[in-house]
Amino acid sequence: MGFPSPAADYVSKPLDLNDMLGVTPGDTVLVTNDEGFILxxxxxxxxxxDTMLIQFCGSTQFAKLYxxxxxxxxGEAIEGEAxxxxxxxxxxxxxxxxxxxxxIPTI
Structure with missing residues (x-):
């Protein structure tokens, strides 16, 4: 028998993206071609x-709700009957x- 390791005070749990991003059961992670991933x-x-993912005129695109x-x-506005x-x-x-x-360099 020995004594408890002082390093045990600094042990943390592994990183969990579900906790960090606040993923709920109603969420979906999608891979995009140009940006990476979206939740x-x-x-x-x-x-x-808010930014929304919409399908319009046969294409999938991001649009802000105003x-x-x-x-x-x-810059196209989708409104009215459209x-x-x-x-x-x-x-x-x-x-x-x-x-x-x-x-898009990071350094």
């Missing part, structure tokens, strides 16, 4: 200014950027 919530209620319209990344063609997939909760992109 998408299908159960949380969107607020003004008033009763979606504003896409290229909203009938938009399908909301979910609210973007977190974005995990890829570090392997050459056009």
């Amino acid at each position: 998408l919530s299908k159960s949380s209620k969107p607020k003004q200014g 008033g009763s319209a979606f504003i896409t990344a290229d 909203l009938d063609d938009a399908v909301v997939i979910g609210k973007v909760v977190n974005i995990i950027l890829s570090t392997r992109m050459d056009d």
Whole structure:
């Protein structure tokens, strides 16, 4: 028998992305081509200014919710009758950027 190791005071639990990102059962992690990963919530209620993942005119794209319209990344406003063609997939909760992109240096 010996004495307890003083290093035991500094032992921490392993990193868990589910805890760090606040993943709930209604969330989905999707891989994107250009950004890395997104955490998408299908159960949380969107607020003004939230980024949403939508399908519109045969493409999937990110859009911000402002008033009763979606504003896409290229500045197009989807409003009025055009909203009938938009399908909301979910609210973007977190974005995990890829570090392997050459056009966005990290150093």
